[in-house]
Amino acid sequence: MDAKLPQPSMEERVSTDMTAAVALERDAELMLRVRAGDSTSFTLLLEKHRGPVIHFIYRMVLNQAIAEELAQEVFLRVYRSRESYEPTAKFTTWLFRIATHLALNWIRDGKNERGQESLDGEIQEGVGRQVADRSRNVEQVLVYRVRLKEVREAIDLLPAKQRAAVLMHKYQEMEYSQIAKALACSESAVKSLLFRAYETLRSRLSHMA
Amino acid sequence: MPVLVAAALLPSVHAQPHKIAAGVRPMGRPAGPVEKLAKLPPDERKKKLEQLPPERRAKVEQQLEKFKKLPSEEQERLKRQAEFFQKLPPQQQQAFRQGMRQFSQLPEARQASLRAELNTLSHIPDAQRRARMNSDEFRNKYTAAEKQILDKLSPAYPVD
Amino acid sequence: MRCPVQHKENSEILLDYCARTLTPEATLEFEHHMAACVDCRMFAASQQAVWSALDAWEPAPVSADFDRKLYARIEEHENSSWWKKLAAWSFASPLPWSSSVAPIATACVTIAAAVMFYLPPERPDAHQARQNQPKVESTDDVYQVERTLDDIEMFKQLAPPASAEQM
DSSP, rough: OOOOOOOHHHHHHHHHHHHHHHHHHHHHHHHHHHHHHOOHHHHHHHHHHHHHHHHHHHHHOOOOOHHHHHHHHHHHHHTTTTTGGSSSSSSHHHHHEEEHHHHHHHHHHTTTTHHHHOHHHHHHHHHHHHSSSSTOOOHHHHHHHHHHHHHHHHHHHHHHHHHHHHHHHHHHHOOHHHHHOOOOOOOOEEEHHHHHHHHHHHHHHHOOO | OHHHHHHSOOOOOSSSBBOOOOOSSTTTTTOHHHHHHHHOHHHHHHHHHSSSSSHHHHHHOOOOOOHHHHHHHHHHHHHHHHHHTSSHHHHHHHHHHHHHHHHHOOOOOHHHHHHHHHHHTTTTTTHHHHHHSEEEEEEHOOOHHHHHHHHHHHTTTOBB | OOTTTGGGGTHHHHHHHHOSSOOOHHHHHHHHHHTEEEEHHHHHHHHHHHHHHHHOOOOOOOTTTHHHHHHHHHHHHSOHHHHHHHHHHHHHSOOOOOHHHHHHHHHHHHHHHHHHSSSSOOHHHHHHHHHSSSSOOOHHHHHHHHHHHHHHHHHHHHHHHHHHOOO
């Protein structure tokens, strides 16, 4: 079995790292400008991070309306905290710490039982987007429906902190140290969370290769 | 219809135009950052601006030089306007800046016409402004796009 | 290399390889190991399947009125009275607070405000001494200048014609 994965070259990696470093510094710079009273910089930060924050919270709480409401609370708190902002950590680390805190609170408070969208409802919406893409045939749409259901159920199985760790690791490509700060735990705890989470996901999803 | 929706969405925070303090700077009010920078000796100012990347530094230096050549009354007025504007809610500032981007794309003749109209609209109360903008005379004079620009600019434009 | 599947201390190599975050040297070393290790090959294949499955979870588009609602909430917050803001901050700080700390903090601030109100005013010489201390300029000032000059340019465009010509 050949499981080799194509890996980025050294040049690609250096370029990506430098681009990422510049982008991260830019976010902190923008937030400092927000602190100085520049609302345009807040708009720029919102445009850049709106999607990722909403998608992260959605995958945590599994309800689009709740996810958007919580995401608004995230950006409201960012704005309210502007005067005391200090770039002691990467901006995204701070942002996702707030998002994680709100999502975990919401899950802990048990609202997910009342507010969680029906699985069928969410899948219908996803299937609707697929059908709108005329390049996919009916069979592909049905396969998508089944896969989506399995992925969502697998994520749903994970305890909240494991879920948060996986979502930040996979979709936001955050480093272990960033995830640790967002979850207020140690790096070794993050690695442990991720390992257990991926173990669960492998048992549920590896047949989808 | 979209213009009406846009107008409805813009919050009318003030029923009256945004009057800002005119005349002499109140006693004890500290100098703003522009004033502080302008008063620095050239070498100190240059050192301060080194915090910015080269293009932005050059732009600030150019803007500052032009600004210093204005009559002092004009300088004061513009600083008051900027200071007041920066205290407005982000949504209003955002709408205003959007309106300005659209304004700057208009031909010069149309800019002049809108400029005059904006100065008129900014000196009358909200209710009167809305009535004026909904009148047939107004609709005949300005396109829907121009009305939209004025809609974005007039609520937040600070006047003396 | 000690097999990451067999030895837990190396296990993050497996995740990092699948996430493509290993250094090129570590990647080569691991792939060399994988050539002889069935367990690691199977692990990498199943983990890659998980990544692919997660990739299939496409997000829904964001509502068109998200920004409008957010700015409305910001404005509501800005317009609310100071004591409501303090209460909101106390109970909804970005960081987790225990339920007892927030009300205590609110009470402390209220008491401090009352004490300050009743304290005799500061002696003029002490106040003057502080005023005379040089202020440390911060980076914020430069950004503030930049923003103010941009705003001034904006208002210049809208000024009556006599002023606009001078800039």
